[in-house]
Amino acid sequence: MGNYNLQNGTKLMVPNRLDAITTYVVLEQERWFEKEWGFVEHLLQPGMTVLDIGANLGIYSIGMAKAVGPSGRVYAYEPTSETRSRLEQSKAVNAADNLIIVPSALSDTEREGRIVFGTSSELNRLGEADDGVGEAVHLTSLDLEAQRLGWPAIDFVKMDAEGEELKIIAGGSSIFRDGAPIVMFEIKADTGYEPAIAHQFQRMGYGLYRLLPDEAHLVPFVENEIDGFELNLFAVKPEAASKLAARQLLAESWDGAPPHGDWSRFIAGQAFAAISSIFAGAVPAGPYGEGLSAYAGWRAASRPLGERVSLLRHALERFRLAAAEEASLPKLASLSRAEYDFGNRTKSLEVLRACALTIDSGAVPDLPFVPISARYEQLVGDFRTLTISSCVEALQQRGSYSTYYGSALPQLDWVAGTPFATSEIERRRALSAAVRQRPLTLRRDLRIPAPDHLNAEAWVRLMS
Structure with missing residues (x-):
């Protein structure tokens, strides 16, 4: 198991396998490839109560626990035993005592279910008994969890449940209808943009926003203008939107003829x-x-x-x-x-x-x-x-989100020889060549730590 450093100052315990998506991406970019990863920590404030539904290895959970501080709480739902074990170790390594890891999956009712394993833990999903290799898990609902744990008002929810989102919303009326948490939810399905979840939040009085690539500002979401790379949206009720606008984190509109800049x-x-x-x-x-x-x-x-x-x-x-x-x-x-x-x-x-x-x-x-x-x-x-x-x-x-999904461009070899190359460029070249079994001449020693290269020890192991 690898203990890798992230750009936000946290550490993550991940499998020592390059076919594991999180391992590969963290080795390559020293962060998660979603632009929302950096923004969520700016959005959260000390003392907040947060839910991470589909926590997986904790790429979001650990940073969120750091952001809400000792007076805040992050409840991370991860039903798969092996993945949850690594999340527990990440909790210990980061001394994240305010992270509560719950060994259940969320849905609309309490029952027994089954997690079907994907090729990487990020792709695990709820399935049927004869669906393939997996394990039995306990399912519950947000309303039942709110009663069991005595939650205060929930401030933020990150939801990535591989197709179970609508059932989770149905089982969480006390959270979503009665409360006003900011919700980040996945919109990408195998067939592209999946509008049903977004429409359900709109019916409950939420406005929809997307994050700009500057990782600092939310803007109104326009459904017919959605970009093919967009993975997540934010659902925000009007009062919460006004508060984020006051913090200059959200633009409630962009109407009006603009003045010129300088x-x-x-x-x-x-x-x-x-x-x-x-x-x-x-x-x-x-x-x-x-x-x-x-x-x-x-x-x-x-x-x-x-x-x-x-x-x-x-x-x-x-x-x-x-x-x-x-x-x-x-x-x-x-x-x-x-x-x-x-x-x-x-x-x-x-x-x-x-x-x-x-x-x-x-x-x-x-x-x-x-x-x-x-x-x-x-x-x-x-x-x-x-x-x-x-x-x-x-x-x-x-x-592409990563060379895990698309190989390094041949022209990157030329860039690696210029004064403008970064350690990340070299990591992208090296990982892409390694998993595709292609020869490569390294231009930079990845065994040497640098401010933009935080996991030199892991690279020593990889290169040996």
Whole structure:
């Protein structure tokens, strides 16, 4: 069993197998691949009472216990014995005394059930007696648990129950109908977006929100605009939404014509702008310049959040129009970034591929632009190398949740040899090659600890 460090300062006990999803992803990214992982800890406050339904190995539970502090409580439901044993060990390693691990699955009634094992514990699900390899488990409901444990008002619920969500909601009227917890729930099914759970929350008076990729802000969910990479939504009742809006964590709306931002002030704060003279002077006229100005407004943290999101939408519209008129490299780069920032990951990838083709043709940016990813805003170096590296890195990171699901791009070998490579890039290359039994020349010694490489000891074991 491995004891791995995460970016949030916690440790996680996971199987020593690269076919285990959590093990692979934590080795690769030192966090969970869902953007909500980082946000939930900002949303929670000391003293809160939290439910983790489908806790699995505790990738959320441990961080949530840290966030609510000694005066708070996290109730983690994990019925599978082997997985729960590892969660218990993670609890001990992190001294998470406020984490209560419950050996039951949740549904609409109390009864005996059966967990059917998936190829990895994240894929375990409730099933029938003749469904395959598994184990018998106890099922109960949220209403019964509230009576048994004497819960105060529940503040937050994370629900990932592999298809059992509607029954859990039905068995939790005292929690969802009578109370007002913020609920994060999975929306992805084998066939794509599953709307039934979202609609059920709406019928109970909840508003629906999605998290922007900045991992800091919730915005209203529009069903017909859902991105194919979206995995989770948040259900929030109006009073709770107002409180989150006051904390600048949620935009209740983005209506209204936005004012312009200050592009010159924005770009002056980016180290990236020093690498080329194209960033000096005023923005160009027309839709593209309007997009740059609006994007600068989105990035102005002093503005109200709803106004900022409105500016981002406006920037996106202007960049789309400008790229349709002329698909030049700077316009494509800016459009890709705005699509991604707004949560349109699929569209961002489409534009990125056009960027890559434009770069391959020898194009060099001749207008100011927004760097393809946030990390590159504070980097300097050879202009062309930096531009290529940022494009390839974004294609890799946005193209799949992890190289567990899609292999490392061949172009990542080139990026690994540039000054802009990170330990994560090397880890992605190494893991992808290892599980696919491909030869690989490492560019960085993964046995050496670094601020962006927290699990060197695990890599020593892996490489031996």
